[in-house]
Amino acid sequence: MTVRTRYAPSPTGAPQLGNIRTALFGWLFARGSDGTFILRIEDTDQARAVEGGIQQQYEALRWLGLNWDEGPDVGGPHAPYVQSQRLDLYRQAAERLVAEGNAYPCFCTVQRLDDLRKQQVAAKQPPGYDRLCRGLSAEERERRLSAGESHVIRFAVPLSGEVTFHDLIRGDVTVQNGTLDDFVIIKSDGYPTYHLAVVVDDHAMEITHVLRGEEWLPSAPRHQLLHKALGIEPPVFVHMSVILGPDRKKLSKRLGATSVLEYRDAGYLPEAIINFLALIGWSLDDKTEIINRQQLLENFRLEDISPSPGILDSEKLRWMNGEYIRALPEDDLAERILPFLLEELPETARKPDLEFVKRIVPLIQTRIEVLTDVWNLTAFFFTEDVFLAPGDLLGKRFQDDQAAALMALQTAERKLAELDSWTATVIEEALRALGDELGLKPRDFFGLIRMGVTGSAVSPPLFESLEVLGREPTLERLASAREVLS
Numbered sequence: 001m002t003v004r005t006r007y008a009p010s011p012t013g014a015p016q017l018g019n020i021r022t023a024l025f026g027w028l029f030a031r032g033s034d035g036t037f038i039l040r041i042e043d044t045d046q047a048r049a050v051e052g053g054i055q056q057q058y059e060a061l062r063w064l065g066l067n068w069d070e071g072p073d074v075g076g077p078h079a080p081y082v083q084s085q086r087l088d089l090y091r092q093a094a095e096r097l098v099a100e101g102n103a104y105p106c107f108c109t110v111q112r113l114d115d116l117r118k119q120q121v122a123a124k125q126p127p128g129y130d131r132l133c134r135g136l137s138a139e140e141r142e143r144r145l146s147a148g149e150s151h152v153i154r155f156a157v158p159l160s161g162e163v164t165f166h167d168l169i170r171g172d173v174t175v176q177n178g179t180l181d182d183f184v185i186i187k188s189d190g191y192p193t194y195h196l197a198v199v200v201d202d203h204a205m206e207i208t209h210v211l212r213g214e215e216w217l218p219s220a221p222r223h224q225l226l227h228k229a230l231g232i233e234p235p236v237f238v239h240m241s242v243i244l245g246p247d248r249k250k251l252s253k254r255l256g257a258t259s260v261l262e263y264r265d266a267g268y269l270p271e272a273i274i275n276f277l278a279l280i281g282w283s284l285d286d287k288t289e290i291i292n293r294q295q296l297l298e299n300f301r302l303e304d305i306s307p308s309p310g311i312l313d314s315e316k317l318r319w320m321n322g323e324y325i326r327a328l329p330e331d332d333l334a335e336r337i338l339p340f341l342l343e344e345l346p347e348t349a350r351k352p353d354l355e356f357v358k359r360i361v362p363l364i365q366t367r368i369e370v371l372t373d374v375w376n377l378t379a380f381f382f383t384e385d386v387f388l389a390p391g392d393l394l395g396k397r398f399q400d401d402q403a404a405a406l407m408a409l410q411t412a413e414r415k416l417a418e419l420d421s422w423t424a425t426v427i428e429e430a431l432r433a434l435g436d437e438l439g440l441k442p443r444d445f446f447g448l449i450r451m452g453v454t455g456s457a458v459s460p461p462l463f464e465s466l467e468v469l470g471r472e473p474t475l476e477r478l479a480s481a482r483e484v485l486s
C-alpha cells in the first residue's frame with residue numbers, strides 16, 4: 001500500500017501553528033514512507049472564505065519547505081484539488097444516498113429550525129433536527145422538488161444501534177446513533193457540507209491516512225456512517241490534539257493564535273518552526289530538543305503522536321531559533337538577515353550590500369535569537385551619526401568628570417587616526433595602552449568609546465565593530481561625541 005496523506009485547509013483564515021503542525025505531520029509521514037503528500041483546498045463554506053486565504057496557505061507551506069506532490073497548482077491524477085470545482089462528485093454521492101434511502105431532501109425553513117431550537121432549549125432538550133421531512137411521502141417529496149422548493153439534503157442517521165470508528169492514537173470510539181441528528185450533507189446553495197465533501201474526496205483521492213485536528217473528532221462518527229452507506233473502506237484516522245497556551249487555555253491572538261507567516265516576519269527560521277512544531281505532541285525521546293528535518297523524517301512515527309494536548313512554549317521557540325541561527329553558515333545567515341535590515345533602514349541610511357552584512361554576521365551570530373534582533377544591535381553601522389545626549393555619554397563614571405571624558409575621547413581620536421592599519425587587534429592594542437596611560441579602567445574607557453561610536457551601551461564586540469565600521473566613520477563619531485561635551 002502506498003501511503004497517501006493530505007493537508008486540506010479551508011481558506012477561512014490564516015495558517016496557524018496548529019494547522020501547520022497537521023500539515024507537517026502528514027508531510028513527515030508521507031515523505032518518510034515514500035508516500036504521496038496532497039494539498040486539497042476545502043472551500044465549500046463560501047460565506048467564511050477570506051480574501052487571500054489560499055495564497056497564505058501556499059506561502060506558509062512553501063516557506064517551510066512542505067512540498068506537495070498533487071494539488072491545485074501542480075495537478076495530479078485526481079484533479080481538480082479544489083472542492084468548489086468538484087461539486088458534481090458530491091451531488092452524485094448525495095443522489096446515490098437519497099436513492100438508497102440513506103438521505104432525504106429537507107424543506108424546513110430557517111425560521112422553523114430556529115423556532116425548533118428555541119423550543120428545545122426551553123424544554124432543556126438537546127438541540128437537533130426533529131426529522132420532520134424524513135417522514136414525507138415519496139409523492140410529496142417529488143411534488144415539492146418539482147416545484148423547485150428550496151431544500152437541503154440530510155443524511156438519515158440509523159434510528160438505533162451504534163457506530164464505531166478507529167483512531168490510531170485514541171483507539172476505538174463508539175457513539176450511540178441516537179445521539180446524532182440527521183446532519184446536512186448538501187446545503188440549499190447546492191454546495192456540500194464538510195462531512196460529505198471530506199468523505200467523498202478522501203475516498204476519491206485514495207487517501208490512506210487522515211491526519212486532522214481534534215476539533216473534527218465529534219464529526220468522525222458521522223463520517224463513519226457515510227462510509228458505511230457509501231460502501232467505502234475508511235482511511236486510518238489520527239486526530240491530533242489541540243495546542244494550548246502555557247496556562248493550558250486556548251491560544252489567543254496575543255499568544256500563538258497567529259499566522260505562521262507572522263513568525264516568519266518576526267524573524268523565525270523555517271528550520272526552527274519545523275523542529276518546534278514537531279515536538280508539540282510528538283517526541284523522539286524524553287530529552288532531544290534539537291532535531292532537524294532529516295532526523296525527523298527518519299524517526300517520525302504516527303504511533304508516537306500523543307493524544308493529550310500540546311503546550312505552546314514561546315520561550316522555547318525563541319531559544320530554539322537562536323540555536324538554529326548559531327548553527328547556520330555565516331554566508332547563509334547574512335542572506336537571511338539582509339531583507340530584515342533593508343526593511344528597517346531609514347530612507348537616508350546607506351544601503352548595505354550582502355558583502356557588508358557578511359562582515360557583520362560574526363559580530364552578532366551568537367547574540368541574536370530572532371532575525372529581527374539584528375537591527376537594534378547594528379543600526380549604528382548604517383546611520384550617518386548616532387544621537388547622543390551628554391548624560392548618556394558620560395554615564396555614572398564620568399558624570400562629575402566631564403573633562404576626563406573629553407580628554408579620553410580626544411586622545412582616542414588622535415591615536416586611532418595615527419594607526420598604521422585598521423584591524424580589531426591593532427585597535428584593541430592601541431586603546432588598551434591608551435586607557436592605561438590615562439589611568440582609566442578598561443570598562444569605563446571602552447564604555448565611553450562604545451557609547452560615542454554606537455550610541456548605545458550594548459553593542460557587538462567593540463573592536464571588531466570599529467573595524468567593520470571603518471576608520472573614517474569612527475573618527476567622525478568620536479569628534480561629534482566630543483562636540484556634544486564641549
Ligand code: GLU
Nearest residue numbers: 008009010042198211212
Ligand atoms: N478543512 C478542514 C480545516 O481546514 C480540514 C479538515 C480535515 O482535514 O479533514 O480545518
